Amino acid sequence: MIQVTDLVTLPAELVGQPGHVSRHCTRHGEPAARYRDFKLQSSVKLEGSRWWSANVLTMSSDAGDYAKKVKVAEVTGWPLCSRCLRMRARWMVVAAVLFYGGLLAVASPFVAAIFVDVPGWMAGVGAAGFVALPVSAWPFSRGSIPRVIGARTSADGAFVVVRSPSSEFVSGLPDGEWHRGGSGP
């Protein structure tokens, strides 16, 4: 269970402006190697796997309802240190291997069938691919910027909430613009 005191809350307006966050990353407290701009979503409680639910929902007729619940904050110039970048890259490589390897494995029995009588074990390769494809969602999520930096947007979209940030990140924040705890002031 996350203690509310481990949360640092920043106004979304602040993080939308360049150079207003901190020069040290949230996770390791190391100097930023790169400043990134991205959109940060609020978390929405969904049944089952959030990543898959979110993707299935956006394709369904509930897309409108889902979009209304999710608040997005524009983040400008967020610090990522070289360790953050490496961590993100590693998860993305794992996700890509599982995803493209999975696609290849699923397709291979069908492609092989064009040319030869497919041996029985090829069905196993195809089945493994079917498993690898959804599993690739997990490293993909772990390597996403919100997971790497440990931040999300508050339910009302007015704040960005960072979970257990480094003391270096916190000390680099502008005075009086942030507070500890999960909800807005």
Ligand SMILES: [Zn+2]
């Ligand atoms: Zn870092």
